Amino acid sequence: MILPRAKLLASYWPVRLKAAIKLHGRLTGCIRGMAFSAQQADEPWITATPRVCLHDVPTTLKAGGLPPHSPVTLSASLIDEKGTEFCSCAYYVTDGAGNVDVRTAESVGGSYEGVFPAGLLTTLAPAPHEFQSHRLFRRNTSLPWKIQVSVLNAHQPPGTKAEVMAKVEMERLLMGPGVRRLPVREGRVRGALYLPPGDGPFPGIVDMFGSIGGLMEFRSALLASRGFASLSLAFFDYDDLPNTTENLDLSYFEEAVEVLLAVPEVIPDRCGAVANSRSGDILLSMATLLPAVKAVVGVSCSTIALGSTLIYKGKVFKQGYDMDQITFEKTNRGPWVGSLQQQFTTDNPAMIPVEEADEDTHFLLAVGGDDPWGFQHSLAPFRERMLSHNRHNFETVLYPGTGHIIEPPYNAFNYQSFHRHIPTKEHLTKGIIFQWGGKPHSTCTAQEDFWRRMRTFLMNHVQDESPWYQQYLTQYTPKTPPN
Structure with a gap:
């Protein structure tokens, strides 16, 4: 992994940040001037x-x-x-x-x-x-x-x-002034680390997308712009990683957590994780198996192992639901959908045993009420499973009029798109146009709310509840600004 040392960061990036802020100030001044003169014409x-x-x-x-x-x-x-x-x-x-x-x-x-x-x-x-x-x-x-x-x-x-x-x-x-992007190639781990300006310590986040594959970085860039050290993590179809998700070694994600927590600017005793859709089973497995993962955010998150055999330390942790059993149907508008509603039950053997997570590991799950893939039906079994084991360390949110895709606010609404990776052996690389559901205004409102909610949740449980960070605050001495 290409990671500069803290001393180099301390000397280089503040200079870069000051220059960026100065430029932004000049731009703002020009903008105001143009707006004023225009309105007088x-x-x-x-x-x-x-x-x-x-x-x-x-x-x-x-x-x-x-x-x-x-x-x-x-x-x-x-x-x-x-x-x-x-x-x-x-x-x-x-x-x-x-x-x-x-x-x-x-x-x-x-x-x-x-x-x-x-x-x-x-x-x-x-x-x-x-x-x-x-x-x-x-x-x-x-x-x-x-x-x-x-x-x-x-x-x-x-x-x-x-x-x-x-x-x-x-x-x-997407990247605020002073945010740094560092490519990651450490052991098996592949991705990109985004760091806010300054020396930290920052709350660390592992950020993953679903079956789209490759490396999606825009959410990590925005998270770093809001004070988080975010590792945008690839897990298939990227660099030298496997091309399929048929078998997923959870030790890879454990290694990613270790890489993130070893970064000098990151709070070292805990981290959070964010995942979408297909990678939800990975996310919940990390919360269940990895003690350092203390806050997880699932976005239209699968609570069951989906189309993959999840392996941990050489043993099968969960055998995924066979996606070849899903019947894909073509909608009147042309795209295809395949509902998983019937699979989201408390007794499904593919369900991740979230109740086994540490009591101080917190969950935030959000889904859209207009998700044609049926992920909204995952919330009730998840709540039932947690409450039956006297676990209350979770929040769930259902957004009416919102489909499967919930992104940072003001991203373009995506009702349908071409999807190259389908987690089935038969269709894995053929690609198909999928329908995601939802309505533009409802989705925008949901994304505005969830972006605030997610950041507050992660800051509370990764930074504020960190014993290491609380000890750091008692010993922290602010730097004296130069004369």
Whole structure:
């Protein structure tokens, strides 16, 4: 693993952080100046406040200098790293002063309707000429999202090339000033470590996604921007790791925890873990088997071993449910689904024995009420299993109108996408378009709430309840700032 020493970090990164903050200040000043001068003009204008920010920060869009009580379109577009265009639009009618404020104005059509301040971001979807099942996510986390927002006359369809009356470019960062990304190749462990600016100590998190495979880093980048040391961990179809999930050695994840806790900037006596969907069985197994894992967050999390044989210390820990038994059905809109509802029972032998986790290990599970894969039905058996063993160290959240995918806020809503990895022997590498469910506004509201809830949960149980960290606080002496 490529990890610089603490002394080098102390000397290099504060300088980098000061430069970034100085640049951000200059940008903010320019933005305010442009907004002020634009609103004094008698021509159309649009502002974004803030224009440059972390991606989890809400942005307010305002437009003006337009004819009163007239139809206008607000249109958003971006190009991802693969050159795919995504766009969204909303139809508004200006007020008596010729203005539109997305915080209070109702969209009467387009990509969404009603008052939805984050609507243009949430409903970004492949442009009409693109493959409609592309999933929008940032692969290179050092690159900000650059989103062009335009004001168009009348009500225009998505992706239109109509004359632009006014425009503004939003920059939304995944990595805050001073956040560091360090590639990890330590023993068998493969991934990327994200560290906040400074020397720490920071609460450590192992961050995993599901059957999408490879390495998904955007959540770790945002977690580090909010004060967590986050190890974005790959476990298949990446570098020299296995190409399938047929057999999963839980010792690999134990090694990942050890790698994370050995980092000088990380609180060394405990960590948390976050996982989505297919990797939920890994997450809950870590909580059950690994004493250092004290807080786990499951997002649409499988509580049963799913399509894999879980092995720990040379023995079978859980034999996974055979995914070949799932019947995939094609929906009216075209994508496929396969419900696991019937498998989420307390007596399923594939269920992870979460009640065996240490009493000071805490669980937070969140699912969407409109998940076509049936993961919402995992919560009741999980609660029943815990309470039958007098365990109360858990929280569960069900978000109405939300589908299978729950991401950090203001990521584009993803109703369907092409999914290359299916955890079955027959279909593993063929790929298929899956439906994920949910509605844009409900999903955005859920993601805003869950992002706050998750960070509070992890900070409480990884940092604040750490005996090592409490001892550190009693001995900590703040550095005297230079004269």
